[in-house]
Amino acid sequence: MNFITEHKLPVGQWAETMMDGLITYCGAFFDAISMVLDVMIESLVDFLSMLPPWLFIIIVAGLIFWQQRNKAVTAFFVLSLLLIWNLGYWEETIETFSLIIYATGFCVLLGVPIGIAAAHRPKLYRFIRPLLDLMQTIPPFVYLIPALTLFGLGVVPGLISTIVFAIAAPIRLTHLGISQVPLELLEAGRAFGCTKRSLLLKVEIPAAMSSIRAGITQCIMLSLSMVVISALVGADGLGKPVVRALNTVNIATGFEAGLAIVLVAIMLDRIFKSK
C-alpha cells in the first residue's frame, strides 16, 4: 500500500504549472480584462451612488409600478429599500446590485446564444453538458483561487467566479425551451415562408421565452448566492459585512447584512417573475 502513497501523482503541481504558464504568457491579457471589467463595474457603482437614496427609491418605485401595476409590490420595494437605507447598508446594496447586473448581463449575453446553438446541434450539447455539470459541481472556492491569481484581488475575480457558477442555468433552460418548441409551430413557421433567422426570432425564441426567463431568474439567484463568496476575494458589496461578521462572530451585523441580501433577492425575483 505504501507504493501508492509514496508515488503521489503531481496533479496539483500540474495545475499550478499551467496557471504559472498562463500568468507568464497571458498575464497582460488577463490584466487588461481585469482593468476593463473593473472600470465598468466601478462606473456603474459611481453612477448609482451619485443619486441620493430617496431619489433612487422614487425612481425604482415608479419603474416597478409601471412594470407590475401592483401597489402591494411597489410598497414592498419602497419599504425594503427604506429599511436597507436605515440599517446603513445602502452603499453595499448598490455595489451588490451592480455586481449582479453585470454577472447576469454577461451570463445572458453568453448563455442564451450558447443554449440556442446547443438546441440546434445535439452534438454540441453532448459536448458542453459535462462542462456545465463540472461548472456547477466544483465548489466555487476552488476556482476562486485561480481567478484570484489571474485577475488580482477585488471585484473582478468575484464577477468571473459568479459568471462561471451562474451561467449554466441560462444555457440549460434556453436549451430546454428551444428544444421543446412544438414541431407544429416550427412547421407552420417554415410553411409560411420563414428563413432560418426569422424562424428563430419569430417562432423559436418567443415560444421558448418562459423557459428563457426562468433561466434568467435562476441566474440572478445563483449570482446572489455568490455575493458572500466573492467578498472573500475582495469584491465590495453586502458580502463584505457578512464576512467581517463571521470573522468577529458579530451576530448583529451578520443578521442585518443577511436580511439585506434576502430583501435584494426577493426584489430581483419579483422584477423578473412578473409575467
Next chain:
Amino acid sequence: MIEFKNVDVVFGKQPERALPLMDNGESLQEIQEKTGLTAAVRNASLKVGKGEICVLMGLSGSGKSSLLRTANGLNPVTRGDVFLETDQGVQNFHELSEDQRRHVRMNRISMVFQKFALMPWLTVAENVAFGLEQKGLDKRTVRAKSIEQLALVGLGEWADKKPSELSGGMQQRVGLARAFAMETDIILMDEPFSALDPLIRSDLQDELLRLQKQLNKTVLFVSHDLDEALKLGNHIAIMKDGVIVQHDTPENIVMNPADDYVEAFVAHTNPIDVVNAQALMRPLNDFQEQQSEICLSERDDCWLYQGDSIASSSIRYGDIKVPLALWRDGDTDDVNKKRALVVPLETRMQTVMALRYHSGHGVLVEQDGKLMGHVGDREIYHAMLGKLIGDK
C-alpha cells in the same frame, strides 16, 4: 395545380439505401429491419387540378401526411417529382433553391395544421398576419388583410384576443384565415378538422365548401375520416403502407372498392349520401332487348320502349303503358304513379330512392336527353348491401 409523380419518401440516414429494396417490392417491415429506414411513401402519383379538393385518406402511418408535406418541402422527396404551377410556369419544387422555395411557400402554397399551430403569444389578428409579414408587406396592409380574412371566417370580433381564449373550432377558423390570407392557389390541409367535435367539424366542413365555392383553390386535404372525405372530395386517394391503393371519385370508392383494404374502409359508409344515379344505375345495354323493347323486369313484365326522345319513350307493364317525365332537382309535386321519372346522372341516391318510393316505378337515368340506365329495387338493394354480398 399540383402533381406528384412517382414520389418516394424515406426517413432516416442516407435514405437512398432503401430505394433498391423498394424497387424489389420488399415490404415496409423488411426495409425497416434491413436498413433501419422508414419508407413512408412509395411511388405515389397524384394530380390535383385547379378548383378541386383531393382527399388523401388512410389510417395513421399510411404515409398520407408525409406525402402532403412533400408539396411544400416540409418533408424531403427521396425520389420523384412534385410539380407546382408557379408564376414561372410549372416547376419541380424539389429542384428549386431554398430562396425560390420560400418564394413558393409565400406565394403559391399555404397550409392548415391538425393542431392549429397558432402562435400562442400572438393575437388572433397577428397570427393571421404571420405569413403576410414574411412577405414583407407594410403594417397597415397586413392588418387590413388579416382583419378582412377574419371577417370571412366569421371571427372579425375576435381579432385582438389570444388564441387560448378561443374554442377549438374558432382556433381552426383562424388557421384557415391564416392560410387564405396568403392568397395562394394551393392549400394543404393536414387533418384540419380531426381534433374537433363532430358538430363543429361538420360546421367547418360546410364552411370550407362555402369558401371553396367563393375562392376556387386547389386543395389537398388529408383525413382519416371517410365521411369527411366523401363530403369534401372531388376525388379521393386511399393510401396504405405508403402506397396509393385507389384514386377515384367518391362514388367509385364506395361502389367499386379496389381491394379488401378499401372495402373495409367503406364498409360502414352510408351510400345514400354519396352515390349518385350514374354509379347506381344499371346501364341499358346490360338489359336484354326483345323486339325493340328492353326488358327491365321479367317478373313484373316491365318493358322500356325507346323512342327518338324521352317524351316519345315509355315503359309498359304487360298491357299498361306509362309515359316518362323528366325530373329535376327541386321539383316537388308531380310525383305520382301515372308517370315514370327520368333523372340526370348526378342525382343523389337518396333522391333516387325517394322518387322510386313515391312514384312506384323504377327510375330512369338520362344524359343530354338520352336514356342511359335504370335504377330499380335490385340496384338500390345492391348498393345498400353490395359490399356485404361482395359480388355484382
